[in-house]
Structures are given as C-alpha cells and as structure tokens.
Amino acid sequence: MPAPKIIKIGQNTALILASIVLSLVIAEIALRLTGIGKYSLYDRILFFTKPSLVRTGDKTVRYEPRTKIRSVAIYGDEVDYDIVYGTNNLGFVDDVDYNFDSAPGKKVVFVGDSFTAGDGGNQSWISQLRRRLDRPEISLYNLGITGAGVKQFQQLLTSVKDGAHFDEINIMVIGNDFFRTLWYPLIQDQALWFCQQENTKECVENYPPVMYIANYNDSQEELVDRAKKLYETKGSSEEPKLNFLQQLRLYNLACDVYSLGKNQSSLVHFCPHLKFNQANEYDKNELYKNALASLREIKNSFPNAVVRVVHIPEKGETFSNKYSLEIGSDIKQIGLEYVPLLEICTWNRDMYHKHDAHFNDLGYHNLTECILENLF
Structure with a gap:
C-alpha cells in the first residue's frame, strides 16, 4: 500500500x-x-445480603432457596433502590414453590437475567402476572437469575428439563445477555465475584467485585458510609481493571x-457491534455466535414447546426507540418467535430507576401488562 x-x-x-x-x-x-x-453504572455499589447466589450440585447458579434477600443499589451518596425479595424451594424469585410434576394444565416459563428475576422491583412481577392472568389452569415459572447470559439460560432450562414439560418457553433478553459467558459466584472478604474460571486467585486479583455483602438489618446510612469507603478504595487503585x-x-x-446521525457503514471497522446489522452470521462476534448456538440447543431440547425470544427494552434504548443490538432476523432464522417489547408497548425513562438501569415498580408493572396483552 x-x-x-x-x-x-x-x-x-x-x-x-x-x-x-x-x-x-x-x-x-x-x-x-x-x-x-x-x-x-460504574459508580454503583451494589449490596446483597448473604446467602444470596449459590452454585448448585448441577452447576447452575441460583439464589439461596427459601430465603429473604435484600438488595441495595447506591450511586455516589444516593440510594437508588432498597428492596427485599423472597426465593422459593428451587432458588428462584417467586412467592410460590415449584413442583413441575404436580402442576396442572399449561406450563409457561420465563428464563432470563436480572430483569426477569425482578431486580429493582419491590414486588415480584411474575406474581403480579399470575394474579392479573387469574387462570389457575396456566402455571407460570420464573427462572430469572441476576447476571445470567444466554448460555446460563440454557443451563437453567436443562437442569429442570427432566421434571418440567413446558408448553411455552419465553427467553427474556437484553442485548448484553448475548455477550455474557458462564460464571459462578465466589464470596471472599465480604465481597462477591462472578468468576469465569476455576482459578479464584486470578479472578479476585484481576477484576473488581460485582457486589458486596451486607447485613440484613444494616441501615441505609450505614451502607452509604460503607459505599463511600469503597469508592475511596476503588479511586486509589493504581490500575483498576474492567x-x-x-x-x-x-x-x-x-x-x-x-x-448518531452518521453513516454507520463507515464505522464498522472501529465499532464491531454496528456490524451486526450488516454482516452474515460467520462475521459476527464469537460470543454472539455462541449465544445463538445456545438458543438453537434450547429449541432442539424442547421440540414440543413454543419457544420465543422476548426482547426487553433497556433504559438507553427508550431515548431512540431503537434496540442497540438488532437480533430479530437472527432469532427468526433459528426458527424461534421474536417479540420486540420496545416496538409493541410504550416505554419511557420514568419506568426505570433514577440512576440504575433496571425497572422500578412502574416499569415492572408495564412489563407485566405488556406480556399479558401480547403473550396470552
């Protein structure tokens, strides 16, 4: 040249x-x-009470069964949310136990990440949906786990496959779910990491904790003071790693x-995620391809179930009314139904917490109503 x-x-x-x-x-x-x-998001200190996330015998990550978990998100000196939610016999966020064999009628499952679990909401949205639906012949299940990605969705469904003959599987996704690898929780020194390898020393040394351990009865003032000290520690790190x-x-x-407002075709060499809308499957990011492969495996593992991908809108996407990661065509090529909630229901910034990316109670109510109107 x-x-x-x-x-x-x-x-x-x-x-x-x-x-x-x-x-x-x-x-x-x-x-x-x-x-x-x-x-x-990187100014957040997230507190969870212990026990919270555990790795089960089948190597899936779930919540501690039959416990009350308190979750507090602090941004700077502001408490964005402080919620308590309960888990059932299988370690999922719900106010009813799951017994797949004895459940009558139609079985409908929702599997996903923190939005599916209901992070940031004071009430379980799956419980709200159950009450609003008011159809005892339909059993609803929530397999949402905070921080989970598409591969973990597959793991969770596989772990209950032998005992659960689902009629409908709703895979609840946001764009980042397609880039999350498998991880397991590690607690050390009052902090919790999402470790992607068995070398726990490398995990702890190279990456910051995802959340910190709090006592159930700690006051918000105590947690804010603790958060300030953690901010100081983070700020004094010579080489903070992401x-x-x-x-x-x-x-x-x-x-x-x-x-924004520019020809995206000229930027794909510098912004790989913009390439997703223009390239064929073989040119896409390896993590994204692996996530699509997991969706295919879910489809093949449940041949008699209706399997759909339900695309949840993130806060930033409500400004442009457009998904930052367009997955619809890829999902349909796999042979799955695609439900873009951003396009079929009304969303706005008031449905999310002030600083946090998750829904508030209004947002989860809107999610409940949107699903009720479009999936049932």
Whole structure:
C-alpha cells in the first residue's frame, strides 16, 4: 500500500477516535447537567445480603432457596433502590414453590437475567402476572437469575428439563445477555465475584467485585458510609481493571454516541457491534455466535414447546426507540418467535430507576401488562 494512503488511513483513524472521545466528553457533561446520568453504572455499589447466589450440585447458579434477600443499589451518596425479595424451594424469585410434576394444565416459563428475576422491583412481577392472568389452569415459572447470559439460560432450562414439560418457553433478553459467558459466584472478604474460571486467585486479583455483602438489618446510612469507603478504595487503585463486558459496554457507548446521525457503514471497522446489522452470521462476534448456538440447543431440547425470544427494552434504548443490538432476523432464522417489547408497548425513562438501569415498580408493572396483552 502506498505510503500516502497509509498516512491518510492513520489520520482518519486518529480523527475518528478523537471525535469519539470528544463526543463522550460532551455526552457526559450533558447528562450530568440535566441530571439524567449523574452517575454511571460504574459508580454503583451494589449490596446483597448473604446467602444470596449459590452454585448448585448441577452447576447452575441460583439464589439461596427459601430465603429473604435484600438488595441495595447506591450511586455516589444516593440510594437508588432498597428492596427485599423472597426465593422459593428451587432458588428462584417467586412467592410460590415449584413442583413441575404436580402442576396442572399449561406450563409457561420465563428464563432470563436480572430483569426477569425482578431486580429493582419491590414486588415480584411474575406474581403480579399470575394474579392479573387469574387462570389457575396456566402455571407460570420464573427462572430469572441476576447476571445470567444466554448460555446460563440454557443451563437453567436443562437442569429442570427432566421434571418440567413446558408448553411455552419465553427467553427474556437484553442485548448484553448475548455477550455474557458462564460464571459462578465466589464470596471472599465480604465481597462477591462472578468468576469465569476455576482459578479464584486470578479472578479476585484481576477484576473488581460485582457486589458486596451486607447485613440484613444494616441501615441505609450505614451502607452509604460503607459505599463511600469503597469508592475511596476503588479511586486509589493504581490500575483498576474492567472485565470484558465492561470494556465492551464503554466502547459501544462511545460508538453509539459518535454514530448518531452518521453513516454507520463507515464505522464498522472501529465499532464491531454496528456490524451486526450488516454482516452474515460467520462475521459476527464469537460470543454472539455462541449465544445463538445456545438458543438453537434450547429449541432442539424442547421440540414440543413454543419457544420465543422476548426482547426487553433497556433504559438507553427508550431515548431512540431503537434496540442497540438488532437480533430479530437472527432469532427468526433459528426458527424461534421474536417479540420486540420496545416496538409493541410504550416505554419511557420514568419506568426505570433514577440512576440504575433496571425497572422500578412502574416499569415492572408495564412489563407485566405488556406480556399479558401480547403473550396470552
């Protein structure tokens, strides 16, 4: 390649990267001035009471069975939510126990991540749906686990497959679920990590905790004070490291901000997630391809069930009314139903917590009504 052309490419690359950085700075200033985003996801300190997440004998991750779990999300010096939810006999968030064999009639399961589990809500949305549906001949199950990805959805369904003959399987997803690898919970020094390998020392040394352990009766003032100390510790770290998912989110955010109103085809070399809408399956990110493979395996494992992918809207997506990761065509190619909740129901920022990405009670109510109207 001629030297002038190489220089030109280098200049263009530097210009794009500089523009991305500038766009991020402008976006950060705007968000903070408007109060929309005073804190980012990485300013959060999340507390869970112990016991909470456990690895079961079948190697799936669930909540501790039959326990009350308190979850507190603190951003800076503000408590964004402080909730308590109960788990049933199988370690899932619900106010009824699950006995698949004895359940009458039609069996409908919802499997997913923290949105499915109901993080941030004061009431179990699956319980609300059960009451609103008011049809005893239909049994509803919530297999949502915080932090889970598509591969873990498959694991959870496989773990109950022998005893559960589901008629409908609703795989509740957000875009990040397609990039989450398998993990297991590790508690050490009053903190909890999501470890992706058996080398716990490497996990603890290289990555920050996902959440911290709190006592059930700790006051909010005590937790805010503790959070401040944890912020100081995080701020004094010489080389804070982000895991792959955090790095991906930050870079994708930069790309999203920079690409607004621009021709995305010219940016795909710098913003891989923008390529998803234009490339065939073989060009896509390996994690994304693995997630699609897991969806195929779910379909094949439950040949007699209706299997659909229900796409939950994230807070940022309600601004543009567009999914940041378009998965519809890939889902349909697998032979699964695709339900884009963002497109078929009304959503707005008031349905999410002030700083946190999860639904508040209004959001979970809207989720309940949206599913009731479109899936039953």
